[in-house]
Amino acid sequence: MYSIDLLDGTSIPWLGWGNGSGDASKTAIESGTRALHAGIHHIDTAQLYKNEAETGEAIKKVGLKREDVYVTSKISTDDDGNPVPLDSVRSSVEGSLQRLGFVPDLYLIHNPFVAASGELKGLWSALEQLKSEGKLKSIGVSNFRPQDLEAILDGAKYKPVVNQLEYHPYVLSHLEPVLSLQAKHGIVTEAFGPLTPVIRHPTGGPLKPVLDRIAQRLSKSTGKKIDVAAVLLLWTRAQNVVAVTTSGNPDRIKWLGEVAHLPDLLEQSEIDEITKIGKGVHFRHYTEHMEKDFPLPNLPDGVDKS
Ligand SMILES: NC(=O)c1ccc[n+]([C@@H]2O[C@H](COP(=O)([O-])OP(=O)(O)OC[C@H]3O[C@@H](n4cnc5c(N)ncnc54)[C@H](OP(=O)(O)O)[C@@H]3O)[C@@H](O)[C@H]2O)c1
Numbered sequence: 001m002y003s004i005d006l007l008d009g010t011s012i013p014w015l016g017w018g019n020g021s022g023d024a025s026k027t028a029i030e031s032g033t034r035a036l037h038a039g040i041h042h043i044d045t046a047q048l049y050k051n052e053a054e055t056g057e058a059i060k061k062v063g064l065k066r067e068d069v070y071v072t073s074k075i076s077t078d079d080d081g082n083p084v085p086l087d088s089v090r091s092s093v094e095g096s097l098q099r100l101g102f103v104p105d106l107y108l109i110h111n112p113f114v115a116a117s118g119e120l121k122g123l124w125s126a127l128e129q130l131k132s133e134g135k136l137k138s139i140g141v142s143n144f145r146p147q148d149l150e151a152i153l154d155g156a157k158y159k160p161v162v163n164q165l166e167y168h169p170y171v172l173s174h175l176e177p178v179l180s181l182q183a184k185h186g187i188v189t190e191a192f193g194p195l196t197p198v199i200r201h202p203t204g205g206p207l208k209p210v211l212d213r214i215a216q217r218l219s220k221s222t223g224k225k226i227d228v229a230a231v232l233l234l235w236t237r238a239q240n241v242v243a244v245t246t247s248g249n250p251d252r253i254k255w256l257g258e259v260a261h262l263p264d265l266l267e268q269s270e271i272d273e274i275t276k277i278g279k280g281v282h283f284r285h286y287t288e289h290m291e292k293d294f295p296l297p298n299l300p301d302g303v304d305k306s
Pocket residue numbers: 017018019020021022023024044045110142143164165191192193194195196199227229230244245246247248249252255256286
C-alpha cells in the first residue's frame with residue numbers, strides 16, 4: 001500500500017481502518033480480522049474506544065508479523081471527559097501498551113482536553129519523554145486547533161508527526177488556518193470522517209453530481225464498480241492526507257481493501273474540481289470544540305432548501 005512520509009523519518013500507510021465508530025467498534029476482533037485479511041494493514045484505535053486489547057487480538061488471530069501492521073492508539077479522557085492528570089500520563093500510556101500487547105507505531109493525544117486547562121504543553125512533554133526513553137515510537141495529536149498546536153510546538157523537542165482531525169472537502173475552508181500551520185511545520189494531516197460528504201451530508205450537497213460522474217467514468221475505464229466513497233478516499237490521498245475510514249460490513253471491508261491498493265485514477269482536473277466545490281461549503285459532522293475559539297467560515301452548508 002502507498003505510504004506517506006512523516007517528519008520523524010517513518011512512514012504511514014495512506015489508508016487506515018478504525019475501530020472507533022459504527023459497527024466496527026462493536027466487532028473489533030471480527031471486523032479487524034476482516035480488514036487485515038482484506039489487505040488494510042493499518043488499524044486506528046484509542047483508549048476511549050475500549051478495544052485496544054481487541055486490536056492486538058485481531059493481529060494475533062490473522063498471524064501477521066507485528067511489523068507488518070501499522071497501529072495507532074491515543075491517550076484519551078475518561079468516559080466523563082475528565083483530563084488525565086500529568087502525574088498519571090506514564091501509567092495511562094503503559095495501560096495502552098499492555099492492552100495492545102506491543103508499542104504502537106503512532107501514539108496520539110486524542111484531543112486537547114486530555115490535558116487539564118493549561119497543561120497541554122506538560123502532557124506533550126510527557127509523551128516526548130516517553131519517546132526519548134524508547135517507550136513510544138512516533139507521537140502526534142488529534143483534534144488540535146491552531147492554538148492547541150502552537151501551545152505544544154513552542155520549544156518542543158519533537159513536533160507532532162500528524163494531526164488527526166475531521167477532514168473532507170466540506171471542512172477545507174474552516175481548516176485553512178490549521179492546515180497552513182501544519183504545512184509550515186511538516187505535520188501530516190490524518191483524516192477521520194473522510195466519507196462525511198457522501199454518508200452524513202443530508203443531500204450530498206454540490207459535490208454529489210461531481211462524485212457520481214467521476215465514479216461512473218472510473219467504473220467504465222477500470223471495469224471495477226468504483227463508488228463515490230472510493231473517489232473521496234482517492235481525493236484524500238491526492239492531498240497527501242492519510243485517510244482513516246472504517247466499516248463493519250464484510251463486503252465493504254473487502255472493497256476498502258481493494259481501494260487501499262488502487263493506483264492514482266483521478267485526473268488533476270477532477271481533484272481540483274472536488275477541492276474547489278468543497279471550499280464553497282461548510283458542513284462538519286464532529287463539532288465539539290472545533291467550533292469553539294476557532295472561527296467558522298461564512299459559507300452555506302450545501303443543503304438545498306428550495
Ligand atoms: N480522533 C478522533 O477524535 C476520531 C473521531 C472519529 C473517528 N476517528 C477514527 O476514524 C475512524 C473512521 O471514522 P468515521 O466513521 O468518521 O469515518 P468515515 O470514513 O467518514 O465513515 C465510516 C462509515 O462509512 C461507512 N462506509 C464505509 N465504506 C463505505 C462505502 N464504500 N460506501 C458507503 N459507506 C461506507 C461505514 O459504515 P458500515 O460499517 O455500515 O460499512 C462506516 O461506518 C473511526 O473508526 C476512528 O478510528 C477518530
